[in-house]
Amino acid sequence: MTRPPDGPSPLLDMRDIQKRFAGIPALVDASLCVRSGEVHALIGQNGAGKSTLIKVLTGYHRKDAGQVLFEGKPFEVHSPHHAQVNGISTIYQEINLVPLRSVTENICLGREKRHYGLLDWNAMHAEAEGLLSRFSIGIDVRRPLGELNTATQQMVAIARAIGFSARLVVMDEPTSSLDEREVGVLFSVIRQLKAEGISVIFVSHKLDELYEVCDQVTIMRDGRTVRSAAMEEIGKLELVAAMLGRDVAAVEGHATAFGERDRSGIGNVMFSARGLRAGQAVRDVSFDLRRGEIAGFAGLLGSGRTETARLVFGADRANAGEMTMEGAAYNPERPADAIVAGMGFCTEDRKSEGIVPEMTVAENLTLALLPKISRNGVLDEQRQREIVERFIRELGIKCSGPNQKVRELSGGNQQKVLLARWLAMNPKLLILDEPTRGIDVGAKGEIQRLIRGLADQGLGVLMISSELEEIIEGADRIFVLRDGISVTELEAEAANEEKVLTAMAHGTSASSEAAT
Amino acid sequence: MNRVRLVRIIGTYGVLIALAALVLFGFLRYDRFLSFYNVMTLLRYNSMFALVALGMCFVIMTGGIDLSVGSVAALGSVASALASPYGIVPGLAAGIGAGLVAGLINAILVTRANLMPFIATLATMQAASGSALLLAGNQTVSVSYESGFTAIGQGNLWTFPIPAAIAVVAYLLGSLVLNYTGTGRAVLAVGGGEDASRLMGLRTDRVKFLVYVASGGLAGLAGVILASQFGAGQPIEGVGWELFAIAAVVVGGTLLTGGSGSVVTTLAGVLLLGILFNVLNFENGMGWISLSAYWQSVIRGLFLLVVVLLQARLTQRRLGAL
Numbered sequence: 033m034t035r036p037p038d039g040p041s042p043l044l045d046m047r048d049i050q051k052r053f054a055g056i057p058a059l060v061d062a063s064l065c066v067r068s069g070e071v072h073a074l075i076g077q078n079g080a081g082k083s084t085l086i087k088v089l090t091g092y093h094r095k096d097a098g099q100v101l102f103e104g105k106p107f108e109v110h111s112p113h114h115a116q117v118n119g120i121s122t123i124y125q126e127i128n129l130v131p132l133r134s135v136t137e138n139i140c141l142g143r144e145k146r147h148y149g150l151l152d153w154n155a156m157h158a159e160a161e162g163l164l165s166r167f168s169i170g171i172d173v174r175r176p177l178g179e180l181n182t183a184t185q186q187m188v189a190i191a192r193a194i195g196f197s198a199r200l201v202v203m204d205e206p207t208s209s210l211d212e213r214e215v216g217v218l219f220s221v222i223r224q225l226k227a228e229g230i231s232v233i234f235v236s237h238k239l240d241e242l243y244e245v246c247d248q249v250t251i252m253r254d255g256r257t258v259r260s261a262a263m264e265e266i267g268k269l270e271l272v273a274a275m276l277g278r279d280v281a282a283v284e285g286h287a288t289a290f291g292e293r294d295r296s297g298i299g300n301v302m303f304s305a306r307g308l309r310a311g312q313a314v315r316d317v318s319f320d321l322r323r324g325e326i327a328g329f330a331g332l333l334g335s336g337r338t339e340t341a342r343l344v345f346g347a348d349r350a351n352a353g354e355m356t357m358e359g360a361a362y363n364p365e366r367p368a369d370a371i372v373a374g375m376g377f378c379t380e381d382r383k384s385e386g387i388v389p390e391m392t393v394a395e396n397l398t399l400a401l402l403p404k405i406s407r408n409g410v411l412d413e414q415r416q417r418e419i420v421e422r423f424i425r426e427l428g429i430k431c432s433g434p435n436q437k438v439r440e441l442s443g444g445n446q447q448k449v450l451l452a453r454w455l456a457m458n459p460k461l462l463i464l465d466e467p468t469r470g471i472d473v474g475a476k477g478e479i480q481r482l483i484r485g486l487a488d489q490g491l492g493v494l495m496i497s498s499e500l501e502e503i504i505e506g507a508d509r510i511f512v513l514r515d516g517i518s519v520t521e522l523e524a525e526a527a528n529e530e531k532v533l534t535a536m537a538h539g540t541s542a543s544s545e546a547a548t
Numbered sequence: 549m550n551r552v553r554l555v556r557i558i559g560t561y562g563v564l565i566a567l568a569a570l571v572l573f574g575f576l577r578y579d580r581f582l583s584f585y586n587v588m589t590l591l592r593y594n595s596m597f598a599l600v601a602l603g604m605c606f607v608i609m610t611g612g613i614d615l616s617v618g619s620v621a622a623l624g625s626v627a628s629a630l631a632s633p634y635g636i637v638p639g640l641a642a643g644i645g646a647g648l649v650a651g652l653i654n655a656i657l658v659t660r661a662n663l664m665p666f667i668a669t670l671a672t673m674q675a676a677s678g679s680a681l682l683l684a685g686n687q688t689v690s691v692s693y694e695s696g697f698t699a700i701g702q703g704n705l706w707t708f709p710i711p712a713a714i715a716v717v718a719y720l721l722g723s724l725v726l727n728y729t730g731t732g733r734a735v736l737a738v739g740g741g742e743d744a745s746r747l748m749g750l751r752t753d754r755v756k757f758l759v760y761v762a763s764g765g766l767a768g769l770a771g772v773i774l775a776s777q778f779g780a781g782q783p784i785e786g787v788g789w790e791l792f793a794i795a796a797v798v799v800g801g802t803l804l805t806g807g808s809g810s811v812v813t814t815l816a817g818v819l820l821l822g823i824l825f826n827v828l829n830f831e832n833g834m835g836w837i838s839l840s841a842y843w844q845s846v847i848r849g850l851f852l853l854v855v856v857l858l859q860a861r862l863t864q865r866r867l868g869a870l
Contacts, residue, residue, distance in 0.1 A: 129741070130741040131740065
């Protein structure tokens with residue numbers, strides 16, 4: 033076990049933590065040591081035990097064994113409330129606030145200000161405004177939280193944490209729903225916390241972010257802490273290697289998931305859109321997609337990428353613009369029309385729009401296919417099994433069998449089930465919205481290779497991603513959207529981070545005039 | 549922004565507008581609609597429903613439901629009738645006490661046994677109904693007219709009906725708790741996101757526990773008023789009260805899924821439904837048409853539907869405008 037070097041005594045010292053769920057070990061030997069005013073990265077693949085360790089720290093789960101020292105004293109936490117009053121606040125991955133209630137209530141719930149025993153709304157509004165103004169956020173604190181955008185909601189969550197005079201703020205994948213500019217704002221807030229002597233535990237899948245903002249890193253694998261080091265002492269490759277439990281050489285082969293691609297198989301234009309417009313979100317979007325090509329949509333959050341995809345798929349209707357599919361005019365009124373035309377759409381939000389967690393792999397996989405594999409309304413189980421087994425094999429879905437519940441699979445494997453569902457329909461064009469969000473590094477590379485393999489077989493792929501790297505390395509052609517307008521089209525060879533970023537930020541690039 | 553705010557106000561207070569319109573209609577159409585006697589009788593009678601709806605409102609705001617309120621009120625009426633010879637206080641204590649016990653059972657089933665509120669309170673509904681019949685020996689139980697117990701339901705405070713005064717005080721307290729105490733805010737937070745509230749450090753079980761106990765207690769109090777007003781504990785009364793209460797809460801703009809609601813508009817919902825009943829009676833009294841009880845039911849149902857649809861539309865537009 034790696035212990036930190038000598039220095040001031042740590043703020044938090046968790047040692048040899050063990051935790052089992054129904055007999056299955058989630059934490060075997062986990063340790064975490066955080067000093068005052070330190071930003072501490074906690075990383076590991078899905079299932080490594082990061083979330084469990086954090087939930088033990090914040091009192092959501094009880095540990096089975098081990099010791100926790102907080103501010104030098106043994107600390108037995110028994111509820112999230114108890115952790116909070118003792119200075120440990122947590123911001124969860126899916127923002128855990130109450131969208132129907134006002135910003136003020138979300139910040140002040142649990143430590144309301146009182147005046148003669150009754151709530152003092154003026155003082156609470158003032159407090160909420162004061163906390164938010166520390167991060168230069170001026171919003172109407174009386175508005176329901178749900179009306180604000182994701183990034184602002186996150187800032188409200190942080191303001192709430194700090195309002196509890198937190199000594200330690202735990203952020204569980206805070207950046208997964210933020211765009212790059214918002215991530216910048218979050219980082220400046222984190223630096224401010226650090227300057228005030230508040231420690232931060234930062235859980236993230238995005239390695240670049242760790243180097244930008246963290247001082248120290250703890251790596252977990254299979255419920256154990258495998259390494260703890262200062263950020264500058266450990267290279268990216270070493271980090272990934274430790275997470276995956278492989279040696280560096282093996283990871284070097286792994287890291288370039290997309291690699292170079294032979295683009296000779298790309299055919300003629302299959303789908304094209306001209307001047308699409310719908311409400312405020314999509315104002316003027318034009319693009320072409322060729323057979324066997326991966327087209328990437330780049331853009332900030334709110335640039336209209338998902339909204340455009342929904343128009344193409346018929347989930348929303350366009351006010352203006354023209355679309356053609358395989359040379360014929362294409363004007364879908366509902367997703368069923370798009371499916372008939374040979375399209376598939378893997379949505380961004382796996383949990384609420386994609387998988388049915390309580391159903392089995394086989395059921396999820398064949399959900400859209402049921403009419404095709406039924407005869408007179410009776411399911412042909414033989415065909416179902418053949419199809420399911422084929423896709424489990426071809427996509428490498430890791431499950432105990434077709435009858436395992438999807439809920440029990442990892443994020444990466446859930447995504448594969450979703451992909452398989454559409455692939456089983458034999459589509460010509462597949463829309464993938466954030467195909468690797470929330471998926472660990474290993475599974476991510478696998479999904480990316482899978483997408484490439486599908487394109488090689490002639491499938492047209494429209495891929496939306498907020499990760500620049502994924503777009504630049506993965507797409508054959510990149511369309512940059514900005515404020516609902518397709519501002520730039522870049523060929524893969526000509527694309528680099530600077531060009532894409534410039535287009536996202538300013539909407540100008542040498543080759544952009546034609547598109548607007 | 550101003551338009552948004554205006555639409556929001558209409559969405560929240562739609563029930564008040566509907567109420568005002570109905571009152572105006574009644575005033576213009578029927579001579580004695582706003583007569584002192586009619587208004588006071590209306591308030592006296594509907595005070596029981598108002599109390600039940602108040603408890604229901606808090607339960608629904610946490611995202612739960614309490615189906616047992618009707619039979620708990622019946623149980624409360626029997627218990628208070630049996631205790632009525634000993635005076636007002638024992639009568640009140642017996643009725644409210646019976647309600648609190650039923651509420652406590654609901655609370656334990658929901659928060660400790662983790663049963664769905666629908667199932668837990670359905671079981672309590674059956675059990676309370678059976679207990680009321682057992683306790684009453686399968687018949688109505690006359691109250692004592694000597695102990696002063698009947699004043700609770702039939703008496704006046706100056707000229708204002710005592711049961712209506714009780715309801716007004718309960719609603720004032722309810723509004724105060726909801727808007728100006730941490731517990732009240734926690735009720736809405738739990739309904740708006742139970743897991744989130746728990747992670748925020750709120751004691752969600754405690755909040756849910758309290759609302760079911762309160763709902764039981766209020767139903768018991770409604771039972772006391774029932775017994776006192778009609779001179780008898782009535783083990784088979786209360787059928788359908790839970791649906792009346794749910795309807796009043798929903799018409800009052802409280803979200804059935806929890807997280808958003810108001811005490812004041814719930815009272816408006818109760819009055820709206822009560823006055824609608826009253827208006828239909830007046831209509832029959834005019835002699836033009838004669839609406840049977842069945843037709844009245846159909847009309848009330850349609851009216852409810854219109855109000856709820858209207859509110860859904862307004863709420864949608866409100867969200868759309870943002």
